[in-house]
Each structure stands twice: as structure tokens, then as C-alpha cells.
Amino acid sequence: MAAVTLTNVVKRFGNFEVVHGANIDIADGEFVVFVGPSGCGKSTLLRMVAGLEDISGGDIAIGGKVVNDVEPADRGIAMVFQSYALYPHMTVEQNLSFGLRMNGNPRADTERRVKRAAEILRIDELMQRRPKQLSGGQRQRVAIGRAIVREPQVFLFDEPLSNLDAELRVQMRVEISRLHKELGVTMIYVTHDQTEAMTLADRIVVLKAGNVEQIGAPLDLYDDPANRFVAGFIGSPKMNFLSAKVVDTSNSAAIIELVNHGGARLSKPLRDAFPAIGAEIVLGVRPEHFFEAGEGDCDIPIKADVAEHLGSVSYVYANAGPEELIVEREASRQRAGGDHFTVSIKAERSLLFDKSGARIR
Amino acid sequence: MRTQNATAYRFLTPYLLIFAVFWIWPIISSFLISFQATRTVPWRFAPAFNWGRLIGDPAFYNALKNTLLILVIQVPVMIALAIVMAVLLNSPLLKARGLYRFAFFAPVVVGEVAYSAVFRLMFSLDFGIVNKLLNSIGLPKVDWFSNVTPAMALIMIAVTWRWAGYNAIIILAGLQSIPEDVYEAATLDRVSKVKQFFHITLPLLKPVIVFCAVLSIIGTMQLFTEPFLITERGGPGGGTETLGLLLYRQGFRSLNFGYASAVAYTMAGLAIAITLVQLWLMREPK
Ligand SMILES: Nc1ncnc2c1ncn2[C@@H]1O[C@H](COP(=O)(O)OP(=O)(O)OP(=O)(O)O)[C@@H](O)[C@H]1O
Ligand SMILES: [Mg+2]
Numbered sequence: 001m002a003a004v005t006l007t008n009v010v011k012r013f014g015n016f017e018v019v020h021g022a023n024i025d026i027a028d029g030e031f032v033v034f035v036g037p038s039g040c041g042k043s044t045l046l047r048m049v050a051g052l053e054d055i056s057g058g059d060i061a062i063g064g065k066v067v068n069d070v071e072p073a074d075r076g077i078a079m080v081f082q083s084y085a086l087y088p089h090m091t092v093e094q095n096l097s098f099g100l101r102m103n104g105n106p107r108a109d110t111e112r113r114v115k116r117a118a119e120i121l122r123i124d125e126l127m128q129r130r131p132k133q134l135s136g137g138q139r140q141r142v143a144i145g146r147a148i149v150r151e152p153q154v155f156l157f158d159e160p161l162s163n164l165d166a167e168l169r170v171q172m173r174v175e176i177s178r179l180h181k182e183l184g185v186t187m188i189y190v191t192h193d194q195t196e197a198m199t200l201a202d203r204i205v206v207l208k209a210g211n212v213e214q215i216g217a218p219l220d221l222y223d224d225p226a227n228r229f230v231a232g233f234i235g236s237p238k239m240n241f242l243s244a245k246v247v248d249t250s251n252s253a254a255i256i257e258l259v260n261h262g263g264a265r266l267s268k269p270l271r272d273a274f275p276a277i278g279a280e281i282v283l284g285v286r287p288e289h290f291f292e293a294g295e296g297d298c299d300i301p302i303k304a305d306v307a308e309h310l311g312s313v314s315y316v317y318a319n320a321g322p323e324e325l326i327v328e329r330e331a332s333r334q335r336a337g338g339d340h341f342t343v344s345i346k347a348e349r350s351l352l353f354d355k356s357g358a359r360i361r
Numbered sequence: 362m363r364t365q366n367a368t369a370y371r372f373l374t375p376y377l378l379i380f381a382v383f384w385i386w387p388i389i390s391s392f393l394i395s396f397q398a399t400r401t402v403p404w405r406f407a408p409a410f411n412w413g414r415l416i417g418d419p420a421f422y423n424a425l426k427n428t429l430l431i432l433v434i435q436v437p438v439m440i441a442l443a444i445v446m447a448v449l450l451n452s453p454l455l456k457a458r459g460l461y462r463f464a465f466f467a468p469v470v471v472g473e474v475a476y477s478a479v480f481r482l483m484f485s486l487d488f489g490i491v492n493k494l495l496n497s498i499g500l501p502k503v504d505w506f507s508n509v510t511p512a513m514a515l516i517m518i519a520v521t522w523r524w525a526g527y528n529a530i531i532i533l534a535g536l537q538s539i540p541e542d543v544y545e546a547a548t549l550d551r552v553s554k555v556k557q558f559f560h561i562t563l564p565l566l567k568p569v570i571v572f573c574a575v576l577s578i579i580g581t582m583q584l585f586t587e588p589f590l591i592t593e594r595g596g597p598g599g600g601t602e603t604l605g606l607l608l609y610r611q612g613f614r615s616l617n618f619g620y621a622s623a624v625a626y627t628m629a630g631l632a633i634a635i636t637l638v639q640l641w642l643m644r645e646p647k
Contacts, residue, residue: 052545073551085542089564099550102560150550 002063002076002153002186003028004049010057011044011210018044019210021058026188026203031180033189035197035233036207042190045207046156049188050079062154078147079156082163084139086131092142093127096149110149117148120182121175137168144179157189161196173199194234198222206230228357231284237315237326241353242283246275254352256281258300260321266298268347272361275354282353287315287328289349296344302327304339395622404619411623421624423599424607427513431584431603432635435517436577440570442521443528448558450529451536462533465526477590480519509600512592516601519587524580528573535569536562571643575636582632585609604628 004026011019019041026032034042047053049060051072059066067075087095096117100110118124121141131139140160147155157176161169177200180187191197197204198218206213206221206229214226218234225231231239244266248255253269266283275281293299302318302325309331316327316335327343329335352360370377398410415421450461468476484491484505492502505511539562547557563570585605588595594610595602602610604624612621 050549052548071551072549077549079546079549081542081546083540083542085540085546087543087546087561089561089567098560099547099552102550102552102556146546146550 003061004154004186004188005061006045006049006058007061008058009045009048009055009060011041011048011053012056017056017210019048022207022210022212024205024212024215026186028186029184031177031187031189031200031202032205033191033197033201033203034205034207035191035194036213037233038192039209040207041210042192042207043158046079046158046188046190049075049154050077050156051075052079076153077156078150078152078154079158080140080143080147080160082159084131084143084163086139086142086146088131091128091130092123092134092145095131095142096145099146099150113149113151114145117145120148120179121145136164137172140164140172141175144176148179148183153185155183155185155187157187159191160189162191162193169196176200195236198234204234206233225351225359227359228282228284228353231351231353231359235286237287237328239284239286239351240323240325242285242323242325244281244283246277246279246281249274249277256283256352258283258298260323261300264298264300266345266347266350268350268352270352270360275360280355281360282355282357283345284351284353285345285349287326289346290327290343291346291349293342293344296346296349298345298347299342300345301340301342304335304337304341306337307335307339391618391622391625394618395620395626397619399619400617411619414620415623415627420599420602420607421627424595424602424604425627427588427595427601428582428584428603428605430513431517431520432578432581435520436574436581438517439521439525439577440528440574442525443532443573444563444566444570446525446529447532447536448562450533462530465529467526468523469527471523473586474590476523477519477586480515480591484515506592507597509597512597512601516584516587516592519591520581520584524577528577531573532566532569535566539565567643571639574639578635578639579632582628582635 004024006022006024009019009022009024010017022045024032034045036042044053048055049062051067051070055068059068061067062075062077087098090098093114096114097110100113118127121144123138123141123145126134126138126142131142134142140163143160160176161172164172173196176187176189180200189196189200201218203215203217204221205215208229214221214230216224221230221234225234228241232241242261243259244256245259246254247257247265253267254275255265255267258264258266268283290296300320302316302320304316304318306317308315308317312331314329314331314335316329316339318325318327335341354360394404395411396406396408397404398407446465449455450458450465455461483489486492486502486504486506489505491505496502503511505515543561544557547561552560583605584603588601588603588606589609592601595606604627608621608624608628611617611624
């Protein structure tokens, strides 16, 4: 059984702190994705779990046992590197079996494990080739195979798909998902691509500059982000943020005015906190949550700059004063740059944030 | 395209001329000379004269034996030493890496005559620091210059001192081109540092090591300075005479150009042969 628990984990490089006390609970068999922009400390966290970086503070436990001072090889983990890190001078077969051979694993068992990994990943044909003679996707498979033969309790992936082209990435994403179902072991997966995170994860950990911003199931993050950063990071295209001002509050709602949209007003029901009248706030609306004029609670007229037609949907980019809005429309060939039209916002399909980016519920 | 090439070649002409006159022609010319008896005037064509003499010449075999002996012992020892030095230089624990890198490289820059003089002083029988050190740890003095075995050892030590650092720097570059995450993957595979060295570092360094070995073999085949300056023209009594020295003695002391050319071609031929064998032994498995 291998749950992974990070308690107040801190990482410093010299005096430079890059992870500021991360608390993350990962259940046995769970697929957790660490996601965040470049440099936020995802790889560092993963490498600390693997034991490739020391832990400056806090504890990491795998399977209930604190592993801060346990050798990487004794942690029951296997890691797949972004650059694959295959042994260039060895054949695929030797790459897979190297670790086991070096540790005097019985030959029959090594062969069994290598064979099984090759079958799972469908690389039987490639066993005698060297990494140089493989395509990117094949190398990635071998790298995953090398992790599988270790029969680890926890798989760690550090941006395993970022060197692949778009089509292959989708294909490998599905394979990794399948692998997780087949093996049923805990997996921690690092990526900066929110689509990968959304599609793969049981739960997502959103990181920003060394802080955990939010942990939750993909759709929970989508529906109920804790702050403006998570709201903007999860979902594609990005959520629109409209500047607004509180003009009145009642005991269950705030009346806000969209300052860049000709004073359009929206009554937003609130539960917990009530911002002061006159406070500057931000209204978040996802591109897919703009409705036809009159269908929502607040109509705003916009002028399209550019329209992108993807076939299934169209995205209209509109400039409204200083704000760029992205509006998703049903596929339509009619919309084009220069069109004027009106969209509508629904109060329950919008989110409110204060100036610092915290969610107002 | 044509005219472009022509222009390029016109710019290259001065170099090509010099190359032809001072490189190509001597190579051809000495080959021809090696088939001529050059101690009669005029020279006459006599293929067996030099090459026949070579086959039966004890001085040639002595020089060949000395050269190969130095080659067989000095090159592997030096390359092994260079690998160790490179690994140490590459260690993240090392402070002032730049300084060491310069220090290791410095011997190559030192003038040959200066370095030979220093070696003669250091190994001198009565005043040399080496014998003083040997004495101080209870070992007898060694007469480095009057006995063949110590004299040969001295040559090997000197050549190794001069070139090990140079090779270490080349190998260091090779070491630095091995990606760090390969070692990290091996660490996760529970492969010890020592096993990582033998199963990952060495195989990946192979091309660089072969390159260094080939350079060293070619250099040692032509070895001249050390036996000329340090052991005084191959002394004691020809005990450290190398092929390079024999060539010099024949060509420039006895003015026997034909024989010297034959020796030169033998040296080059041997260097090529040994290098080819080496490349074949170290070839990439298919
Ligand atoms: N060895 C190191 N020494 C000093 N600082 C480091 C070191 N490794 C990483 N950092 C810093 O730590 C921070 C987090 O780095 P990390 O590699 O974890 O980012 P990341 O989230 O994986 O980014 P990316 O998506 O670009 O891979 C960065 O600011 C980086 O500059
Ligand atoms: Mg990273």
C-alpha cells in the first residue's frame, strides 16, 4: 500500500526558498497531477518524493513511512524523466533489465518482468534496438517500461509528453491512463499543460511560485476554483476577467457594475462575504458561459475582432475597451471580425474575485 | 555555383600551394628517397638498399622495441590516469575547478627544453628531489640515467606528466556531455556509483577515449624530445633510443636520407596499423 503524504515540505536552494511548505495527501492508487506554470516548483517537489533532491523542511511519507532519509532506490518509486534518460549505449532490452541485472535479480524473474513490460507497452518488436534508433514516442514507451519493470508502488512522471508532437501526446496520454487502470498503483504526474491535468487526474494539485493554490478533482477546480489564479489556469481557452465595481449590496447579493461595458449591471448572489460598496472587484466568466442576448442576467454588447472557427465551436475575440474577451459560440460561419453582437452573462455561471485574487463566494 | 566554387578555390590557392610544396611533396619525395641509396653521388635507385638494411638492423629493432615498450606501458597508464583526473575534475565537490583545469593543462604549454631540464634536475642522482624523497621513505637512491630500466621508466614518467592533463581535459569534455539524468535514472535503479562508472560512464566515454588513445599512439610512435633531451640521445648506450631518435641520427647526423626515410615510413605505417587495430577493437557493436 503506498499512499504518499507531504507535510509542510520546504525546499531551499542555498538561501532561495522555492517550495514554501507544501501539504499534499495522495491516496493509494490515486492519479495526482501537479500542474502550474514554469518554475513553480513542480519538478522540485517530484524530485524530493523520488529522493533526488534533499528535503529542506517537513516530511515526505510513502506508504505511511517517512522517507526523508531513505535512499531513492529504497522508496519503492520509479520515475519517468522528461528527456527519457535512457542509457544510450544499451538496447531496449538492456535498458529495461539494467537495474534488475545490476542487483542480482534472478534471471528468470528479470526476463518475466521485461517481457510483461514489453507487452503492456507493445514494444516487443523494438527490444534489440538502441534509443538512437527509436522515435520519440517509442523512447517514451521504453522509459515507462523501465519504470514498470521495477514494479514500484508509486510512479513519478516529470512532463513525460512534452517532447512529443500533439497527436502522439494525445495517444500517449490515453496509454498512461490505461496503464494506471491496469496497474492500479499510485501515480504522480507533473505537467504545465492543464489539458493533460484535466484529462488524466483523479485529483489536481495547482502550484504557483512554490505554493499549493488548490487541490481537487478536475471538475471541482473548473467549477469552483479557490482563487483567480486557479480559475485562469484551469480551462481552455482561459477564463475572462472583467473589471467591476460594487455599487450596492443587499443581504444576499451584491450589485456590480462592469466598468468597461457601459455600466452594465449584474446582481450576484453571495453566501459568505460581502464586499464594501465601491470596492473594485473582478468578475470571471468562462468563454463557454456567455449566452445569447436576453438569456442571462446581464447583456453586454461587444464587437468581434477576430473569429476562429474550429468546426465544432467558434471562438470570437472581442476587444471591449482595455479588456479582451474570448467568447465561445456554437459553430457558426456567420460571425466574422467587425461584427457587433450582444452576449449575456448568467450570475450563477460567473465567479467573483477581490482585488487580491481571492474568491468572493 | 560553378563560379562560386572557382572563386573559393582561388582564395584557397596560396594555402594549397604551400600545402603541396611543404606537405604533399615531402611525403612523396621521402617515399621515393627511401628506395634510393643516398650515400653515393649521384643517388641511385636501389630498393633493397634501405629496406633490406632495415630488416636486418639491430639498431632498428632496438629502437622499435623501446618505442613499442613505451607505447604499451605508457599510453594505457596515462589514459587511465587521465580518466581518473577527469572524473575528479568533474566532481561537484571540487572547489576552484578552473584552477585545477589550468594546472592540469599547463605542462603542455611549458617549453620542451625547459621541462626536460627540470626533469633532469629532479631525477639527478645526488641532488635530485626524487632521490631525496626515495631516501626519506627508506628506499635506496636510483641512478635514473645510467641504467636502462630506470631510464625507460623516467621517459614514461616524463611523457605521462606532460600529456595526462591534456587528455584529462578532453575526457572531461566527454564526461560533461553525459546527461545528469542518466545517472539519476541509474541511482533510482539502485546502481552503485562504482557500477555506474563501469556500466555507464566508461561505455559512453569510449569514443573520446579511443580518440585520446589514437592521438597518444601517434605521439608516442614519434617520441623524440624526451629521449633526446632527458636521457641524452637515447642513453644509456641506446637503451632509450626510439624510432624517432634513430631517424634523427640517420637523417641528420649521418645524413643518410634514404635510410631515415625508410624508418619514417615504418613509423607512420606502424602508427596507422596500430590505430586501425585499435579502432576495430573498439568499434560500435552493430
Ligand atoms: N539546482 C537548483 N539550484 C537552484 N535553483 C533551482 C535548482 N533547481 C531548480 N531551481 C529553482 O527552483 C524553482 C523551481 O524549479 P522547478 O524545476 O521545480 O520548476 P518546474 O515547476 O518544474 O518548472 P518547469 O515547468 O519549467 O519544469 C525555479 O525557480 C528554479 O529556478
Ligand atoms: Mg520541471
